[in-house]
Amino acid sequence: MAIKKTHFPFLTLFVVIIIIEYLKFDVVHGYDRPPARKTIFISHDDNDTVPQQVHISQVAQDKMRISWITESPTPSKVEYNEFLSKNTVSATGNTSSYRDGFYKSGEIHNVVIGPLKPNTVYHYRLGESTNTTYNFKTTPDRFPIKFAIVGDLGQTEWTVSTLNHIANSSYEMLLLPGDLSYADFIQNLWDSFGRLVAPLASQRPWMVTQGNHEIERIPIVHKTPFTAYNARWKMPFEESGSTSNLYYSFDVSGVHVIMLGSYAEFHHNSSQYKWLQGDLLKINRGKTPWVVVLIHAPWYNTNKAHQGEDESVDMKASMEDLLYHARVDVVFAGHVHAYERFTRVYKDKSDNCGPVHITIGDGGNREGLARRYQDPKPDISLFREASFGHGLLEVVNASHALWTWHKNDNDKSVASDSIWLTNLFSNPTCKV
Known part of the structure; x- marks a missing residue:
């Protein structure tokens, strides 16, 4: 995935911050924060079917949820296998999207995979139109x-x-x-x-x-x-x-x-x-x-x-x-x-x-x-x-x-x- 880092337009961000503070959505009780470093913006430069914003969350000790976004509809499908194993397993899930004013999100994909072995590296591929491979490691079943x-x-x-x-x-x-x-x-x-x-x-x-x-x-x-x-x-x-x-x-x-x-x-x-x-x-x-x-x-x-x-x-x-x-x-x-x-x-x-x-x-x-x-x-x-x-x-x-x-x-x-x-x-x- 090719991404480009640019600084988000300052004026737009400044105006919105002022509105938020006025409406008190960020509840701040009269103290001055020292300045932070600049906000950055990561743009998406690939085509609309390329998975982006990939993250995983644990559903159970032996199951993970794979989440990602595409700009256009693609299959909610994950193919995965253990490291060095040729035994590939596939799972399907669902997509959703939302609107906020004039903004419409991309297609948000969620697929639960498993059962998985503890403390094990898995490779996975998203959708059907890309050869990009990701990997994750499952958590151990016991300490540490x-x-x-x-x-x-x-x-x-x-x-x-x-x-x-x-x-x-x-x-x-x-x-x-x-x-x-x-x-x-x-x-x-x-x-x-x-x-x-x-x-x-x-x-x-x-x-x-x-x-x-x-x-x-x-x-x-x-x-x-x-x-x-x-x-x-x-x-x-x-x-x-x-x-x-x-x-x-x-x-x-x-x-x-x-x-x-x-x-x-x-x-x-x-x-x-x-x-x-x-x-x-x-x-x-x-x-x-x-x-x-x-x-x-x-x-x-x-x-x-x-x-x-x-x-x-x-x-x-x-x-x-x-x-x-x-x-x-x-x-x-x-x-x-x-x-x-x-x-x-x-x-x-x-x-x-x-x-x-x-x-x-x-x-x-x-x-x-x-x-x-x-x-x-x-x-x-x-x-x-x-x-x-x-x-x-x-x-x-x-x-x-x-x-x-x-x-x-x-x-x-x-x-x-x-x-x-x-x-x-x-x-x-x-x-x-």
Whole structure:
């Protein structure tokens, strides 16, 4: 696939950003972000039938969803085989598209393939009109497993630096707690983002949840929120018993991962709350001794950015007890464009049976970093820094995992915060 990198027209982007800020779709509470690096635009120069924006997501331990876009209708077909095997298998799926104002998306293809062997390299080909071959590696069926975790990714020159660092990290799955493309109604930027991440997302499963920049709702003009996000990034919500692509869960390599929706209803009578309640009750800690949760808006935050928002305060008040009593090990969040790690915490106090909260909204977004913190630093906050970067969670075995945050230091990946975690299932005083 031939792609060309150009800078997106500045004036168009500037005007839209002003409109968004005026309508308060990006809820910012009176702080100034320092300038970020330039937004980039990845164009598509091949013919309309050539697959683009390829990404994969895990449907089950032995199944993957292959997603891609073509500008004109082509078969939703995937042919795949194990590395060095001549035994080719084919699978078919479905296509969809959406409209947003004058924009009409390309044909969005989704095909689920499997059963697949764990920890195995597969080659695959899309459609019938191209000889381009892709490859991916399935996740292991048990420990160890390494997750790359990054929030608020965007598509700037900082994003490119972050993606380069992640590509060199030998990760097996990427987890993204919201704010993917920062398209903000400019639908061509969704296409650009898909092309930007495809070299990585076509080789390892990317599991995402939504942030405020995915809402894209305008009263009267475009009433339905999350249109582009739900169409382009289909996650395994139905397989987990959820009724919404905005929240779901899955098991992978001894870890139960829960993706929550900060911008879906979360009160006690909501569908999300009831689903979460049931999902936590079904967890088998003998099978998945680790439980990890991702949200977009952080429940714990000592940065002056994004203080007092309903998606943080009210969601925490509604759901914190559920996570605490289920002995969730770690909660990752984005939204705040900086890094922060808390101790195990519950009800705003240190608690050895509470989850570790980590904010990692520092992928490379166009809005810049949130540099101002509360002073003095609360005791529950152990490490905080306003730098772009990414994190790696290496789950080594049923009881221990290594968390490392790597900051982008003049485009070099520098390990700047690291801690060994022991999960709560292994703590005799914190049994479920």
